[in-house]
Amino acid sequence: MARDLGVREEPETIAGHPRGIVTLFFTEMWERFSFYGLRAILYFFLIATAADGGLGLPKPTATAVVGVYGALVYLLALPGGWIADRVLGARKAVLTGGCVIMLGHVCMAVPVGGAAAIWAGLALIVAGTGLLKPNISTMVGRLYPDDDNARRDAGFSIFYLGINLGAFAAPYVVSNLAADGRWHLGFGAAAVGMALGLVQYVRGARHLRGTGDAPGHRLTPRERARFTRGALTALAAGAAAMTLWAVSGTLTVDRFTVALTLLTVCVPVAYFAYILLGDHGLTAMERSRMKAYVWLFAAAAIFWMIYDLAPTVLNDFAATRTDLRMFGFSITAATTQSFNPLMIMILVPVFAALWVRLGDRVGAAQKFAFGLFMIGVSFVVMALAADLAQSGRISVWWLFWVYLIQVFGELSLSPVGLSVTVELAPRAFRSQMLGVWYLSFAVGDAIGGQTARLLGHMSQPMYFTSLAAVALVAAAVLLGFAHRLRVLMGERREEAVTGPA
Template sequence: MILGNKKDMDHAFFGQPKGLAALVGTEFWERFSYYGMRAILLYYIVATVAKGGLGLSQTTGLSIMAIYGSLVYLASVVGGYVSDRILGSRRTVLYGGILIMFGHISLSIPSAGIVGLFASITFITLGTGLLKPNISDMVGKLYKPDDLRRESAFTVFVFVTNVGAFISPLVCGRVSSSYNYHVGFSLAAIGMFFGLLFYYFGGNKTLGEDGAKPSDPLLDGEGKKVTFIIIAGLIVFAGILAVMKQMNVLTVDNFVSLLSVVAIVTPIIYFVIMLRSKKVTPDEHKKVLAYIPLFIGAVIFWGIEESGSSVLAIFAAEQTNNHLGWLNIDPSWYQSLNPLFIMLYTPLFVLLWSKLGKRQPRTPKKFAYGLFFSGLSFLLMVIPIFLFGTSAKINPLWLVGSWAIIEIGEMLISPIGLSVTTRLAPKAFGAQMLSMWFLADAAGQAVNSQIARFYTPGNEIAYYGTIGLVAIVASVVLLFFVKPIIKLMENVE
């Protein structure tokens, strides 16, 4: 009797491999910790010292939040390399989770102050970069390429991820309001600790040897080259900081600006390398060119979408009527709207694309429509301010409506963009092209870290209106380029 592959035989977790339970549990708690922290971080940064905060300006706080998100996605590129070439996904995810936990602990210490904030940014940025891309890769490795359970497994994985992101702002936000910010950050640390328990003990029992070793380990001599590049990069970066210090311009705002330049320049360098590489065939060259306008559209989209934890968070706290009779809404709770609408919309869009079949819009059109909805979400915010003024407390349904609209845009861009990125990738740059999708978010938030400085009291209409119109104009321009892009894409859809 010939036994089947072990992966084929494993149906212990609701018809899925047992390893999926460990990975889903890990991701649930990781997203719980990250979104719980993010829901209250801006309020902690800008709150006065007397109210338990750091007392930084609103402008600086908005910039820090944006660049924080940008760095997380930049680090994802590094995480993929570390897993593939050095540690393997199993250890990479474990070390990433430990760093994330220490990042939340740094924020939970009341006496840590501004040092704790930057320690947290360092730990969580590196930790999330190591964990986030690799845990998704490990889900895929549970299945053979032709296993029909793969798609449903990722559906479960994404849904549970959003459940964790939905619950955490409600819990951490309420606790931080009832007690203090550091208790809220402690809950985030505890959440990541639970995630590590799921991963370590569950993974050891169910994941076997998958991801235990790097898939493309460094060859002899390559390790020294990589070490040299890392050290040289750190020396150059330290040198720039030393020069800024000598010139008395090393401030938090200027440091954020420096990081923004890195996040914006990195994808540009990637594109130049790919387009000039001799490893890229003429047909692949066309596909990279087709990807550029889609990438720019994604940068604009993510710059708006990621405003939920920065600009819209300020609006939720200062310009929204959060006291509705018996219901007192904590401003941090609005951060749960993003995952809530994703959970609500996902089955609807799956049904829509299934019904339309070959009649559904081509990828560039979906991007254009997504950009339109993202701009519309910001233009909606102009209406209540125009009607009631900047000092009025508006109905929270305006914010809910804005999130409802932007998430339509996300459903048109995020999953579609990830798919088309893999399809347009040159063979020689397959993994690196996938990194480009993360870099679009990084660049969008880097841009956001600079323009968020214009979000000042009395300037709200100009801010929302200008950015909203830019996105809508970009969507119209992209529509004009649909045919040339499709021609460059050739048979890719």
């Protein structure tokens, strides 16, 4: 996306950074508070009986719902970025997205309307996050002059701290408010969090000094008319298809999640086919790099398939198979979702220093392979824990160590993936490729949500072992082809750790 011409060269600063970073820091912190707060309790709400205020879904169905919910959040980052770049501008896109997110949480918080209000609320949150998530990150980058890479990297580190602060606090706060069936109070807390983010975003808008005010490539009137017609046609076709499916009597939540999973998988397949098979003026090196990137994308999708089972399968394990006491205090099962962001905040500086020290000696494929290996090992540990839990509840510290191992894998793959995506992007697709990277999250979340159906056919230890085997085999294959991938990439890289999404 093009840099806005209205950004001043010498903005007001705080600790050497543009004051706008504070506005964006707290906006993202509160948005992530609302997102991770809801995610921490959503699975438990979906499986709770009607008598307990929930929807009473079977566990595999609830896991699939949470999976496609997470997938759609990342899937809609692509059109969300496009809308900001062509229609709204990043600043209005973030504001609009935040308002839609808050309305979604309000729909879920107000105890009227039954299941329809819940599904409407989730749809609004997905749509709003698709607008907000990619564009607030874009605004962080635009706060800094184009040639100020060092301060920009530091600014993103500050920004990602906000993400993890929100993600750390939310599960504890929201899950305790939602305890004993007070689900709508928990949903309300998420709504309040997003409202606080919006208030300070509006109040601090002056510090953004024009950043994101105008679309980078505004649509012409003719393009706008064509886009409007296309969007309305697509919405009408989607509504008609859903209506016919419902009238046929075959529409169920289960089948709908399967359909969305298939759609999510088809999107990147079609996109890569479009890039590699179309005539876009790609050079031989650009085409070679994209072939290498497909391998890394697949590896990332496998990683997220396992990693993002935390709010469902691992959350359920915490609730049903562990003794939820730490240091003599009782915690909620959802509070275990705070382990990951806590360890991310502690370990990011360690990994940043490690990548600088290793330099080009370890390539992206090797780092991805290590990430897959660690996520595989984490589920080997889960298999052992599940086996022990068959004879009684085990210590919640087992989950702590599982999440710690996963963080080592995440910090080896996630920030490296961002860096390599930017580097390998063909010039014709450079502004779109970060959205493509987020599609790996979408594919992993969608498929991972469907894997819980296997628990109806195998034991928990076997389930965890099977997923561990998938990750470990993928790690071995990727490591075996690491040299070939470096040849396809055609150059060496240095990645900077930026943290999780």
